[in-house]
Amino acid sequence: MAAGPYSDTVMDHFTNPRNMGEIEDANGVGEVGNPSCGDVMKLYLKVNNDGVIENSTFKTFGCGAAIASSSMTTEMLKGAKVEDALKLTNQAIVDALGGLPPAKIHCSVMAEEAVEAALKDYYTKQGKDASIVDNMKAEIKKDAE
Amino acid sequence: MEPIYLDNIAGTKPDKRVVDEVIPYLTEKYGNPAAHFYPLGRQSYNAISNARKQVADLICAKNPENIIFTSNGTESNNIAVKGVMALSSKKHIIISEIEHYSIQNPVLKMLNDGYTFTKLKVDKNGRISPESVASAIKEDTALVAIAHANPEIGVIQDIESIGKICKDKGVHFHVDAVASCGYIDIDVERFNVSTLSIAAQNFYGIRGAAALYIAPNVKLKPLFDGGFQELGIRSGSENVPAIIGLGKACEIAKNEMGQYVPEMKRLRDKLIKGLTDQYDFLHITGDIENRLPYHVSFWVEYIEGESLLMWYAQKNVYCASGSACSSNILAEDEEDLQASHVLTAVGVPTDICAGSITMSLSKYNTEEDIDYVLKVSPEIIDKLCAMSPAFDPSKIKK
Numbered sequence: 001m002a003a004g005p006y007s008d009t010v011m012d013h014f015t016n017p018r019n020m021g022e023i024e025d026a027n028g029v030g031e032v033g034n035p036s037c038g039d040v041m042k043l044y045l046k047v048n049n050d051g052v053i054e055n056s057t058f059k060t061f062g063c064g065a066a067i068a069s070s071s072m073t074t075e076m077l078k079g080a081k082v083e084d085a086l087k088l089t090n091q092a093i094v095d096a097l098g099g100l101p102p103a104k105i106h107c108s109v110m111a112e113e114a115v116e117a118a119l120k121d122y123y124t125k126q127g128k129d130a131s132i133v134d135n136m137k138a139e140i141k142k143d144a145e
Numbered sequence: 146m147e148p149i150y151l152d153n154i155a156g157t158k159p160d161k162r163v164v165d166e167v168i169p170y171l172t173e174k175y176g177n178p179a180a181h182f183y184p185l186g187r188q189s190y191n192a193i194s195n196a197r198k199q200v201a202d203l204i205c206a207k208n209p210e211n212i213i214f215t216s217n218g219t220e221s222n223n224i225a226v227k228g229v230m231a232l233s234s235k236k237h238i239i240i241s242e243i244e245h246y247s248i249q250n251p252v253l254k255m256l257n258d259g260y261t262f263t264k265l266k267v268d269k270n271g272r273i274s275p276e277s278v279a280s281a282i283k284e285d286t287a288l289v290a291i292a293h294a295n296p297e298i299g300v301i302q303d304i305e306s307i308g309k310i311c312k313d314k315g316v317h318f319h320v321d322a323v324a325s326c327g328y329i330d331i332d333v334e335r336f337n338v339s340t341l342s343i344a345a346q347n348f349y350g351i352r353g354a355a356a357l358y359i360a361p362n363v364k365l366k367p368l369f370d371g372g373f374q375e376l377g378i379r380s381g382s383e384n385v386p387a388i389i390g391l392g393k394a395c396e397i398a399k400n401e402m403g404q405y406v407p408e409m410k411r412l413r414d415k416l417i418k419g420l421t422d423q424y425d426f427l428h429i430t431g432d433i434e435n436r437l438p439y440h441v442s443f444w445v446e447y448i449e450g451e452s453l454l455m456w457y458a459q460k461n462v463y464c465a466s467g468s469a470c471s472s473n474i475l476a477e478d479e480e481d482l483q484a485s486h487v488l489t490a491v492g493v494p495t496d497i498c499a500g501s502i503t504m505s506l507s508k509y510n511t512e513e514d515i516d517y518v519l520k521v522s523p524e525i526i527d528k529l530c531a532m533s534p535a536f537d538p539s540k541i542k543k
Contacts, residue, residue: 004458014452015459020532031534039449042534059534063451067532 006064007098013068018075019057027125030117034110039066043114047122051082065104072096073111085115086136148461149514154296154505160349166393170386178383189385196392200356203395205332213357213375214388218323219247221342221357225319226251228365235287238262241273243487245321248290270432271300271491279310292321297467297487298431299440308337323347327398328438339363350394354387405508410438412506412515417441419519430491430501439506444493447536448529453502456525462518465503
């Protein structure tokens with residue numbers, strides 16, 4: 001049993017955050033905030049010409065769960081194809097972290113939203129309309145149901 | 146390494162002498178103090194009578210019969226607030242915006258029953274002006290409840306002036322002295338208090354015992370009805386071992402405060418100076434002058450309180466946070482995560498949810514403890530600043 005309210009995986013990602021920092025030549029950056037508690041997460045993506053996320057990093061202002069969710073999200077994004085990145089749900093992040101306390105689930109939601117925001121930025125920079133992300137997300141949801 | 150315990154506001158390590166005094170009441174001296182007709186019971190009765198005297202001595206109550214024992218500060222506060230209002234024909238209550246939940250919540254609940262209240266504003270250092278109390282008192286005011294010192298930001302109130310105002314206006318004055326007892330002189334006569342709460346766990350007693358001073362002529366309606374223990378105000382079998390511990394803790398405080406308090410103040414000031422010298426974006430909360438001798442509380446721009454707290458714990462420094470994000474982490478949903486009402490009252494911005502860290506020292510903390518905290522603080526703060534999207538690296542002051 002974990003020694004506190006967080007799982008061992010959350011504690012590991014909190015104390016040893018993966019991929020913390022910025023990517024200078026990022027081609028997708030998303031910043032989202034959580035109005036309920038003021039957390040802010042900034043997600044950086046470097047997508048290569050084959051549409052694969054080569055690198056992903058984060059900067060986060062927030063609690064332990066927010067930092068761990070950010071760290072885990074970057075790990076899960078690396079090596080993924082852009083179109084698959086949107087399939088990353090907050091529940092998948094929670095599961096990968098070995099669970100979060102109910103009051104902290106919003107931190108994983110923030111991470112999912114950061115991915116969307118970063119991809120909108122990416123597609124905009126590719127000369128496409130950002131709404132493509134909303135459409136893709138809607139498709140994914142429909143498939144899931 | 147041994148953890149450095151700086152969460153004494155949540156309960157101190159019991160004094161060894163208290164524990165030694167308590168143990169026989171857990172083993173051989175187990176009689177019920179209400180059983181007067183055999184020595185085992187009488188022994189317990191005499192022991193809690195002695196504890197009552199020890200409590201009275203510490204808070205300068207002339208008559209030990211004016212002390213009743215309860216199980217914690219929340220219970221003492223509830224008995225006072227509800228007990229006074231239930232017997233008063235007046236319906237108005239005055240509290241401050243930084244009162245503990247055990248004062249604020251009973252009062253808020255009463256609003257459904259036709260009571261009204263005034264929540265006094267504090268200044269940016271958390272102080273309540275006695276004049277604001279005077280002008281808030283009206284014909285219908287039955288009760289003023291103000292804590293002697295605030296556990297979250299350490300500020301001490303001018304209880305003596307407020308007490309005088311309440312006495313002059315004939316209003317019941319309740320003081321929650323849980324955070325101050327054992328560290329600041331308390332004199333119920335000089336402060337003109339009507340009721341006053343203290344709790345053993347905050348000054349080297351053991352958990353499970355607290356007391357309520359009730360001035361002569363004050364009438365309270367009991368919360369429980371039962372066998373008339375504790376003058377009938379708090380029926381229910383007394384927690385004898387914990388009460389013996391509370392008495393012993395009071396005796397030790399009375400004799401030794403003069404020695405340990407100045408040293409705690411010195412270490413407190415060293416910690417405050419060390420932290421504020423390191424970063425100009427680290428802000429102390431609460432009044433610097435009128436401050437509990439053991440209390441250091443601060444917030445850091447760009448950094449959220451819970452992550453600071455967790456890092457200190459990783460480094461074996463145990464402290465507390467008033468951050469919204471950790472205040473109620475076991476809550477069922479995020480609606481229950483609220484920024485501390487104390488921090489918002491003294492102007493800590495809620496929009497960035499920067500929780501305050503409270504480091505509360507005990508008489509056992511050493512110079513080495515403080516040096517260690519000052520050594521690890523920049524490691525933690527630099528790390529979290531580097532992670533913060535709002536932070537500008539050129540602002541790090543070394």
